[in-house]
Amino acid sequence: MPILCLGLNHRTAPVTVRERFALPEGELPVLLETLRAETAASGVVILSTCNRVELYVTTDAEPQPLLNELRSFLLKNREVGGDADEIFYEHSGQSAVQHLFKVASGLDSMVLGETEILGQLKAAYQLALDHKVTDARLNKAFQKAFNVAKQIRTETNIQRGSVSVANVAVELAGKIFDELNDRAVMVIGAGDTSEKTARALLSRGARSVIVSNRSFDRAEALASELGGKAVDFDHWESEFAAIDIIISSTSAPHYVIDRKKLEPLQAGRQHRPLLLVDIAVPRDIEPEVNFLEDVYLYNIDDLQAIADDYLRLRQEEIAKCESIVEGKTRELLESLGGPPKSRRQDPTFPSAGEAPATQN
Amino acid sequence: MFSAPVSWTDKTYFCCAVTLYGIVMVYSVFLWRKGFQRDDWVVYGMLAGGWVLHTVAMVKRGFNLEACPITNLYEATAFIMWTIVAGYLVVGVWQRFRFVGAFASPLLFLLGVFALFPDMDPELAPGSHEFSGALSSLHKALLLLSFGGFGLSAVGAVMFLTQEKDLKLHKFRAILSKLPSLERLEVAMTRLVWIAFGLLTAGLVTSSAYLHQVKNVWFQPDPEMLWVIGVWIFYLVLLMLQKRHAQSGRRFAWGTLGSFLFVMLTFWGVYLLSPLHQPPAS
Numbered sequence A: 001m002p003i004l005c006l007g008l009n010h011r012t013a014p015v016t017v018r019e020r021f022a023l024p025e026g027e028l029p030v031l032l033e034t035l036r037a038e039t040a041a042s043g044v045v046i047l048s049t050c051n052r053v054e055l056y057v058t059t060d061a062e063p064q065p066l067l068n069e070l071r072s073f074l075l076k077n078r079e080v081g082g083d084a085d086e087i088f089y090e091h092s093g094q095s096a097v098q099h100l101f102k103v104a105s106g107l108d109s110m111v112l113g114e115t116e117i118l119g120q121l122k123a124a125y126q127l128a129l130d131h132k133v134t135d136a137r138l139n140k141a142f143q144k145a146f147n148v149a150k151q152i153r154t155e156t157n158i159q160r161g162s163v164s165v166a167n168v169a170v171e172l173a174g175k176i177f178d179e180l181n182d183r184a185v186m187v188i189g190a191g192d193t194s195e196k197t198a199r200a201l202l203s204r205g206a207r208s209v210i211v212s213n214r215s216f217d218r219a220e221a222l223a224s225e226l227g228g229k230a231v232d233f234d235h236w237e238s239e240f241a242a243i244d245i246i247i248s249s250t251s252a253p254h255y256v257i258d259r260k261k262l263e264p265l266q267a268g269r270q271h272r273p274l275l276l277v278d279i280a281v282p283r284d285i286e287p288e289v290n291f292l293e294d295v296y297l298y299n300i301d302d303l304q305a306i307a308d309d310y311l312r313l314r315q316e317e318i319a320k321c322e323s324i325v326e327g328k329t330r331e332l333l334e335s336l337g338g339p340p341k342s343r344r345q346d347p348t349f350p351s352a353g354e355a356p357a358t359q360n
Numbered sequence B: 001m002f003s004a005p006v007s008w009t010d011k012t013y014f015c016c017a018v019t020l021y022g023i024v025m026v027y028s029v030f031l032w033r034k035g036f037q038r039d040d041w042v043v044y045g046m047l048a049g050g051w052v053l054h055t056v057a058m059v060k061r062g063f064n065l066e067a068c069p070i071t072n073l074y075e076a077t078a079f080i081m082w083t084i085v086a087g088y089l090v091v092g093v094w095q096r097f098r099f100v101g102a103f104a105s106p107l108l109f110l111l112g113v114f115a116l117f118p119d120m121d122p123e124l125a126p127g128s129h130e131f132s133g134a135l136s137s138l139h140k141a142l143l144l145l146s147f148g149g150f151g152l153s154a155v156g157a158v159m160f161l162t163q164e165k166d167l168k169l170h171k172f173r174a175i176l177s178k179l180p181s182l183e184r185l186e187v188a189m190t191r192l193v194w195i196a197f198g199l200l201t202a203g204l205v206t207s208s209a210y211l212h213q214v215k216n217v218w219f220q221p222d223p224e225m226l227w228v229i230g231v232w233i234f235y236l237v238l239l240m241l242q243k244r245h246a247q248s249g250r251r252f253a254w255g256t257l258g259s260f261l262f263v264m265l266t267f268w269g270v271y272l273l274s275p276l277h278q279p280p281a282s
Helices: A015-021 A025-038 A063-075 A094-105 A116-130 A136-155 A165-176 A192-203 A216-226 A233-242 A259-267 A287-291 A300-316 A318-335 B010-033 B042-065 B073-091 B100-115 B134-168 B172-176 B182-215 B223-243 B249-273
Strands: A003-009 A041-048 A052-059 A089-092 A184-188 A208-213 A229-232 A245-248 A274-278 A295-299
Touching (some): A003 A015, A003 A136, A015 A052, A025 A063, A052 A063, A052 A094, A094 A318, A136 A318, A165 A295, A184 A192, A184 A233, A192 A208, A192 A245, A216 A229, A287 A295, B010 B042, B010 B100, B042 B073, B134 B249
16 A cells, blocks of 8 residues: 655746646635545645645555546646646655655755644645545645654754844844844835844844835834834934934945944944844945944845855755665664665665656 | 772872863864864863862862862862852853853863972971961852952853853854854853952952951052952052943953953962962972
């Protein structure tokens, strides 16, 4: 009774295709029961996220006909506009279990090592469990997948650090300030990344946000969204004494903050540290200000370099994670009866960084 | 089962402790190269082991002398080291401060090697405990404890300066390391200096009281006494500037580190120059 997986993800299908296959959350219970009733599947779990749609099934029948049925199920009433074989991948037995473990651990995610997928996988499994469309084998495989994800999280660095600019800025703040709870943040220029960064800081407990933008209406709108206040763009300095973190992302062609302007303002701050995050291009803050005492300036390239370093660190951990996945896959298959083929004997076993061998 | 040979003297235990501090120092180089990324109990465990041996050495010496073991430069240095390790074992319980040990180990090892120089521990002549008594031991202990406190704050200063430089230069290890935030390091440094300053003040007061007890004067222009007063004034100025926010964390860190280096580099010379503190050698 093999475990099978059929699906598509961000690697095999662009967003224009993925959006056509996205399964509405409200329809999932019906789809689960339909799959169970109309195919040879004895257990079913459907995972549908913005980056992947995957069907995990168990069966007593021959795998390939069921995989064909699953493919037809997904293609029903949907136009692919090209070769459908190129967007779907199939996994069977050991390869399917291994794929499930990798998905749970974030090893197959667009952002390597991200943890959101584990929550989505748990929710997908819980839904199937609630509708009694899983069987013992699928239950065991999913429980094991959650354990593997936990083990990988605790024993490796795959989830260490932030790989987004906004979260890197938050981490930097944590290295300078004792706590973010009573910190005031100023956003100069209400851009998308500055908004994300401000939100990330607020989610970590920052006290207040002050928004300053050339368009005062836009400043007010963002301030209202963030629960802060808006100040006039030409008078942002009036709020400076209380500020701990400045995020700047205006489209000004010149420096908005330079050393000449900052030096006297900094004198009134009683040597409290100041984190400046410049995510504008061209830059808003003169690089010279980093030479001032108690001032820490990071521009978009500095933040991106840290995010890239984190990603590199995660990539270095892939081999360690794959080794855990391999061992746990064998363990599961042995506990389910029928020892798995050794890696050498099984040509479908993908190695680190390879695409799944049975991908169609 | 292992049992210590009967011939193990206090010096043997002290040598073992210094060896452990040396091993921690070498291990710390690897930690530093790895960017202090993972929580590490090895440093804490080894320094705790060293501290136990160190304590045994001091207790044995104390029993042999039948007095607090701070009668010469070897014992004074050992006492300062003991204070630094004891302080670390307390703050190291908090995960964020566990790497203080890695920064402290080079200082401990150097002080240990220095203390083991042959001339540092001369044999005492009969009658050399002429001034012995509660106040005698107390004033020495308080002063040496304060130097240990200043030593620990200097270690905090090194951590602050390392972290600050890495953040200024946008080094990845600044964000990757498990060192405390700059603000927390500054607070820890300041509190340690205040505690050590309190001990130094108490040490000065008891010194004066002791002098009055044995010589009926409150003050004598002895080089060491003048030096301690100078150090007290220096730290007072440093703390006042910090309290009035008149200097940045970086300057305070440099001040803390520089002051302790000054204390360590001049203490020995002043001690040897002080007629009050020189017992007759055999």
